[in-house]
Amino acid sequence: MKYLSLVWAALFRSKTRTSLTLLSVVAAFLLFGMLDSVRVAFNSGSGVDGANRLIVASRLSITQSLPISLLPQIESVKGVRKVAYAMWFGGIYKDPKNFFPNFSVSDNYFDIFTDFEVPPEQLKAFHENRTGAIVGEGLAKKFGWKIGDTIPLQATIFPRNGSNDWPLQVSAIFRAKDRKNAGAEMQLMMHWKYFDESNDYIKSKVSWYTVQMDSPNDAVRVAKAIDAISANSDHETKSETESAFQQSFAKQFADVGLIVTAIMGAVFFTLLLLTGNTMAQAVRERIPELAILKTIGFRDGTVLMLVMTESVLLIVLGGLIGLGLAAVIMPGVAAASGGVIQLPNVPGQTWVVGLILMIVIGIVVGLLPALRAQRLKIVDALAGR
Amino acid sequence: MKWLTDIGTVLALILGLIVWIMLPWFLVLAIALIVAIWLFAARSGRLSLAAARIGIASLPQRWGASSVIVVGIAGVVGVLVAMLAMGEGFQATLNNTGSDDTAIILRGGSQAETNSVITRDQVPLITSLPGIARGGDGKPLMSPELSQVINLPMKSSGTDANAQVRGVGDAAWAVRGNMRIVEGRKFAPGLRELVVGQGAQHQFRGLEVGKTLRLANQDWTIVGKFATGDAHDSELWSDAETLASTYRRTAFQSITVRLDGKSGLKQLKAAIDADPSLKLDVQTTHDYYSKQSGNLTKVINVLGTVIGAIMAIGAVFGALNTMYAAVAGRAREIATMRAIGFRGLPVVVAVMLETMLLALVGGVLGAAIAWAIFNGYTVSTLSQNFSQLVFQFKVSPALLWSGLKWALGIGLVGGLFPALRAARLPVTEALRAA
Numbered sequence: 132m133k134y135l136s137l138v139w140a141a142l143f144r145s146k147t148r149t150s151l152t153l154l155s156v157v158a159a160f161l162l163f164g165m166l167d168s169v170r171v172a173f174n175s176g177s178g179v180d181g182a183n184r185l186i187v188a189s190r191l192s193i194t195q196s197l198p199i200s201l202l203p204q205i206e207s208v209k210g211v212r213k214v215a216y217a218m219w220f221g222g223i224y225k226d227p228k229n230f231f232p233n234f235s236v237s238d239n240y241f242d243i244f245t246d247f248e249v250p251p252e253q254l255k256a257f258h259e260n261r262t263g264a265i266v267g268e269g270l271a272k273k274f275g276w277k278i279g280d281t282i283p284l285q286a287t288i289f290p291r292n293g294s295n296d297w298p299l300q301v302s303a304i305f306r307a308k309d310r311k312n313a314g315a316e317m318q319l320m321m322h323w324k325y326f327d328e329s330n331d332y333i334k335s336k337v338s339w340y341t342v343q344m345d346s347p348n349d350a351v352r353v354a355k356a357i358d359a360i361s362a363n364s365d366h367e368t369k370s371e372t373e374s375a376f377q378q379s380f381a382k383q384f385a386d387v388g389l390i391v392t393a394i395m396g397a398v399f400f401t402l403l404l405l406t407g408n409t410m411a412q413a414v415r416e417r418i419p420e421l422a423i424l425k426t427i428g429f430r431d432g433t434v435l436m437l438v439m440t441e442s443v444l445l446i447v448l449g450g451l452i453g454l455g456l457a458a459v460i461m462p463g464v465a466a467a468s469g470g471v472i473q474l475p476n477v478p479g480q481t482w483v484v485g486l487i488l489m490i491v492i493g494i495v496v497g498l499l500p501a502l503r504a505q506r507l508k509i510v511d512a513l514a515g516r
Numbered sequence: 517m518k519w520l521t522d523i524g525t526v527l528a529l530i531l532g533l534i535v536w537i538m539l540p541w542f543l544v545l546a547i548a549l550i551v552a553i554w555l556f557a558a559r560s561g562r563l564s565l566a567a568a569r570i571g572i573a574s575l576p577q578r579w580g581a582s583s584v585i586v587v588g589i590a591g592v593v594g595v596l597v598a599m600l601a602m603g604e605g606f607q608a609t610l611n612n613t614g615s616d617d618t619a620i621i622l623r624g625g626s627q628a629e630t631n632s633v634i635t636r637d638q639v640p641l642i643t644s645l646p647g648i649a650r651g652g653d654g655k656p657l658m659s660p661e662l663s664q665v666i667n668l669p670m671k672s673s674g675t676d677a678n679a680q681v682r683g684v685g686d687a688a689w690a691v692r693g694n695m696r697i698v699e700g701r702k703f704a705p706g707l708r709e710l711v712v713g714q715g716a717q718h719q720f721r722g723l724e725v726g727k728t729l730r731l732a733n734q735d736w737t738i739v740g741k742f743a744t745g746d747a748h749d750s751e752l753w754s755d756a757e758t759l760a761s762t763y764r765r766t767a768f769q770s771i772t773v774r775l776d777g778k779s780g781l782k783q784l785k786a787a788i789d790a791d792p793s794l795k796l797d798v799q800t801t802h803d804y805y806s807k808q809s810g811n812l813t814k815v816i817n818v819l820g821t822v823i824g825a826i827m828a829i830g831a832v833f834g835a836l837n838t839m840y841a842a843v844a845g846r847a848r849e850i851a852t853m854r855a856i857g858f859r860g861l862p863v864v865v866a867v868m869l870e871t872m873l874l875a876l877v878g879g880v881l882g883a884a885i886a887w888a889i890f891n892g893y894t895v896s897t898l899s900q901n902f903s904q905l906v907f908q909f910k911v912s913p914a915l916l917w918s919g920l921k922w923a924l925g926i927g928l929v930g931g932l933f934p935a936l937r938a939a940r941l942p943v944t945e946a947l948r949a950a
Contacts, residue, residue, distance in 0.1 A: 151837040158830030162823065191732060191763075192665040192678060194630065194902055227627050228811075287631040293795070295625040332633065365732065365764070383677050383898040394595050398827060401591040405834045408584045412841060 134433075138440050141417065149445070152409040156449025157456065159402045163395055163485060164457025164477050170391045172475035173381050183347040184243065186376040187340040187357055190367040193380075196336035197366050205340060208356045210349045215240045216337040218323055222284040222297060224274065231270055233284070233319040234338065235326035241265075243343045246308050247315070253278065253303035261325050263302035267316025276301050282319075289330040297321075313465075342370070399492065406496045410442045414500040421504050422512035435505040442497025443490055450489035454482060518940075529932065533925050541917065560861055567858055567866035572873065574846065582874055584838045588831035589878030589926050590885065593919040595827060597886035597911060599820030600918075603813045605910035606897070610809035613746035614801025618691055619781055621771040621788075624795040628808075629663055630901045634768045634796070641794060642771060647784030649776040651690055657774035659685035662756055664763055665903050666731060668720040677896075679720055680903035681710070681731070681752045683759030691774045692744075700725040700740030705755045708762070711740040715749035715906030719896050723752070732762050747805055750896065750906040772801065808900045828926050835930025839871055843938045850938050851946035860939040867938050871931025872924060879923025886919070887911045 143149055187205065189195035196218070206214050217236045223229065238258060241249055249257075249265065256278075257263045264284075266276060276282065278301055286295045299321055307315050327334060344353050354370035361368050371379075381387075414421070421434060429437075454477060461474040539547075555561040575582055614620075621642065626632035639660050642648075648656045662683045667676040686705060689695055703709035710729065717723040729736045736754070743749065756768070775781055781800060788794050843850065850863060891911040899905035 147840055148837055151833045151840070155830045155833040155837075158826055158833070162826045162830075166823070190667070192667055192902075194665045221631060223627070285625060287626050287628070288633075290623075363733070379675055382673070382675065383904065385895075385897055386672070393598075394823060397591045397595050398830070401588045401831070401834070404587050405584050405837070408581055409837065411580070 134437060134440070138437055138444060141413070141437070142441050142445060144417070145413070148409060148412065152406055152445065153449045153452075155405050156402065156446055157453040159398050160450040160453025160485060160489070161456045161460075162398055162453075163488070164454040164481060165461060165474075166391045166394060167481040167484065168457065168461065168475045168477045170387050171478050171480055173387045174378060182372070182374070183344045183350075184373045185342040185344065185350060185354055185357070185370045186373055187342060187368050187370045188338070188376070190358075190369040193338075195366075196333065196338055197340070197361075197368060199335045199337055201340070201361065201366075201368070204360045205342060205357055208353060208360075210345050210353045210356075211342055212345050213239060213243050213343040215243045215341045215343075216323065217320075217339055217341070218326060218333075218336065219288075219338040220284075220286070220297075220321065220326065221288050222286050222319075224282060224284060229274070231317045231319060233321070235323040236320045237323050240320065240341075241305070243341055246312060247305040248308050249303050249305045257302035260300055260302045261322060262299055264299035264319055264321045265303040265305055266301055266319045268304055268306045269313055269316035270319060271301070271304050273317070278302065278304065284319075286330075289326070289332055291329045291331065293331065341373075347372075399488070403492060403496060406442070406446060406492070407499070409445075410438075410496055410500045413441070414438060414504055418507065418512050419515070421507055422509050425507065425509050426513070431505045434507075435501045438501035438504045439494065439497040442500070443493030446493040446496065447486075447489045450485060454485050522936075525932065525936070529929060533929070536925055536928075537918075537921060539921075544921070560859070563858060564862035564865035564869070567853060567862045568869040570849070570853070571842075571846070571866050571870045574849075575870070575874075578842060578845065581838045581841055585831075585835045585871065585874040585927070585930065586878040586881060588834040589875050589923045590882035592824060592827045592831050592926065593879045593882030593923050594886045596820060596824035596922060597883055597915050597919040598890045598909070599823065600817060600915050601886065601890055601909040601911045602895070603816035603820065604912055604915060605907050606816065606905075607809045607813045608910050609747055609905070609907040610805045611802075613744075613748065613805035614803075615693075616800050616802050617693075618772055618774050618801045619784060619798050620801050620804050621773065621796050621798045622769075624797050626797070628900050629770045630665075632769045634660065634771060636767060638794060638796075639768065639771070641791070642773075642788075642796075645784055645787040647776050647780040647782070647787065649774040649780065651687065655687070657687050657691050658771055659688035659691050659773075660756060660768040660771045661685065661688070662760060662765055662767070662769045663751075663901065663903075664731075664759060664765070665901075669722070670904075671719060671721050674721070677720070678898065678903040679716060679752060680750065680901060681754060681759060682748075683754055683756035685756050688753075688772070691772055692748075694744050694746070695748075696743050697740050698743045700738075703739055703754055706758060707755070708734060708736045708758055709739045710736050710752050710754045711742050712738055712752045713749040713906075714741060714743045715894070715896075716752055716904075717741060718894055719750070719904060719906050734762055747899075747905055747907075750899075750904055775800075812897070824922065828922060831926050832929045835871065835875070835926060836933060839867065839931055839934035840937065842870075843867065843934045843941075847941060847946045851941055851943045854941070854943045855947065863939045864935040867935035868928070868931045871934075872927040875923045875927025875930070876920070878927075879920045882923070883916045883919045887916065 187197070189197055199216070202214060202216065205211060215237045217234045217240065220234045222233050224231070241247060241254060254265075257265045264282060271277070280301045282299050282301060284297045284299055286297050291297055299319075305316070307313050323337070342353070342357065344350065350372050354372075357370045358368050424434060424437075425431070458477040462476055465474040555565050620629075621634070622629065622632040623634060643656050643658065648658055651657050664681045664683070665678045666681055668679040669675065670677045689702070697711065698714065700711070703711050712723045712725075722729065723738060725738055725741055727738050729738060742753070760766070760768075773784070775784065781798070785798050788796050788798055854863065890909040893909040894906060895909070896904040896906040
């Protein structure tokens with residue numbers, strides 16, 4: 132620690148070189164921060180509240196619906212506290228491009244999804260209005276909906292009396308308690324009862340059940356017990372935790388982990404070469420100075436550590452600035468776009484992985500120049516041989 | 517004064533880069549020609565060339581530092597080309613699917629096959645409509661179809677993903693001209709038999725010809741493999757009636773018809789609009805599939821460009837670093853050249869040419885790597901029909917070209933400031949130093 136000022140001075144000996152290298156490191160870790168946050172967000176499901184929820188959907192496929200008659204049977208499984216259900220609606224608002232998830236839900240849906248908060252009087256208004264809808268705050272903001280507005284939702288799957296018009300009134304607006312989960316606000320829910328009575332095609336069917344358990348530790352047993360109910364029927368179910376369900380769904384879009392790893396592989400390989408070159412140059416230029424350090428009594432090991440610290444410091448400095456930038460830019464872009472572009476915050480996991488990467492890269496890059504500095508012979512170095 | 521020119525240079529550079537990336541190929545060629553003519557014909561051009569030759573001759577001595585430029589730019593171009601090739605491949609797959617001779621009929625307002633319902637009593641009404649081509653036996657060439665999404669394990673991860681089983685009518689093979697059985701045979705109507713697309717077979721486990729598959733607790737045999745080279749390659753096909761009875765489906769989802777000549781679509785559309793009992797949308801299959809590619813392609817392109825741009829910024833700093841070091845290392849040499857009569861311009865151009873050469877090598881390297889690894893690389897994603905769509909990366913010449921343009925752009929920025937420094941080097945001081 133006492134040599135910090137010495138290392139610092141050595142680092143900024145050539146200001147142009149160090150700052151240019153630093154900026155390259157910043158760019159690399161900015162990219163790492165953004166991509167890895169996206170990867171983490173993509174691969175992780177909902178937060179703590181989701182841990183004791185199971186999704187029960189058709190084993191055959193996500194588009195297959197389940198009979199509502201399963202409800203009492205699922206409710207009677209030991210360890211199940213509450214069961215809600217939902218039916219996919221797939222309506223569009225004005226233009227197919229304005230896609231957002233919308234589905235009909237049971238009355239107790241918001242009792243189970245405790246990670247959403249709804250003003251009680253609004254929730255009451257929603258329950259009392261047969262053709263009411265409840266929308267997320269983000270979605271309401273995006274389309275400028277207010278309580279009392281009528282949304283001319285157009286059905287794509289389920290017509291009503293032969294027409295695709297499903298006008299709904301905004302009765303309530305819900306908000307995600309955890310702001311990291313703000314993406315979940317881009318949803319609209321309507322009453323399952325109204326949907327079931329009014330649509331032309333399908334009766335007494337649901338797309339999935341959401342089961343709240345007494346304890347998350349019970350998930351495996353409860354899931355098995357629920358799946359056993361419908362075994363060998365034509366509506367076999369598959370129960371999994373909410374996060375597992377979301378993950379397997381997300382993975383079907385793309386293997387984000389693989390893409391991120393491939394890109395970052397290319398970036399860090401380039402970075403190694405770049406900073407390695409800088410450090411080699413820095414040591415080459417300073418050979419006489421290093422020799423003087425040794426002359427006045429610095430040990431070989433200390434000189435090695437000095438150069439090594441310099442290289443680690445360079446990378447860590449740039450890396451922290453890069454990750455910091457990512458942490459500022461991503462919520463900034465999300466806020467500026469008014470929730471249209473959803474970008475995650477940089478999670479703790481990414482900071483930890485990033486920090487480890489910085490130190491490892493710093494050590495790898497510094498190793499050769501540091502060894503060279505350690506092995507310097509004072510006489511040769513001072514003589515310029 | 518000096519910093520004023522610097523700011524001016526930066527602004528001009530930013531503008532120049534934007535124009536450069538947008539420039540069509542023939543203008544680039546024209547610029548290259550003009551530069552070449554100037555280099556060989558004009559006196560200052562020949563001097564620049566001579567100066568550049570000296571710099572390039574000393575490159576091997578500095579090859580460690582120079583490789584920073586080459587590898588840095590290769591990385592940028594490689595990632596950029598690979599990302600854009602993914603978007604291009606996805607778009608190409610959907611754009612190649614369907615044709616202008618066939619049309620798809622869906623329920624009004626349903627947008628996608630998954631959402632559509634066509635009841636059985638509508639089918640005979642559609643049969644008699646004008647605009648549908650007829651086969652040799654006088655029957656209309658139309659195939660009422662339904663699609664069923666099933667869960668199958670992916671080869672890569674072993675986890676379940678959605679696959680699409682399409683039940684087709686007898687005329688399906690005649691309606692779509694491009695279906696080829698490459699292994700085994702077609703399924704027989706009325707039997708629980710499937711033919712699988714080559715893309716689906718590549719992506720999912722257990723789809724080899726001869727294997728059996730359990731669908732809705734019934735055994736289905738895979739009797740053949742087909743190739744279409746488009747989005748249908750991701751599907752499994754079977755007899756519509758058998759599939760419908762297996763899944764207790766009473767209605768169809770879409771009807772694909774072969775159109776009767778150029779005016780077929782217009783006739784068919786007019787006939788459907790005229791019949792109030794048919795609330796249906798009709799469009800050519802080419803239009804239908806092309807529309808599906810829009811959003812994802814845009815997302816991939818934006819993402820690829822943003823990632824490429826951040827990497828490019830990193831590479832620019834790397835290039836600047838290397839070229840500043842190169843200019844500093846050759847300070848005496850450059851000062852000598854200036855002393856014996858080389859003026860500012862040839863010195864600037866010489867350093868620029870050197871950087872651009874390194875950038876070009878990096879660009880070619882990156883593009884070549886992207887092409888070698890990713891051209892034809894097969895992946896899949898969730899399509900609009902809630903099932904896996906298999907497609908291949910497509911590294912097109914246009915992408916390679918824009919990769920090279922990015923490389924030269926990075927070289928331009930990375931070389932310009934060191935070149936200006938070289939030209940401004942105070943001759944006497946540089947000659948005296950070290």
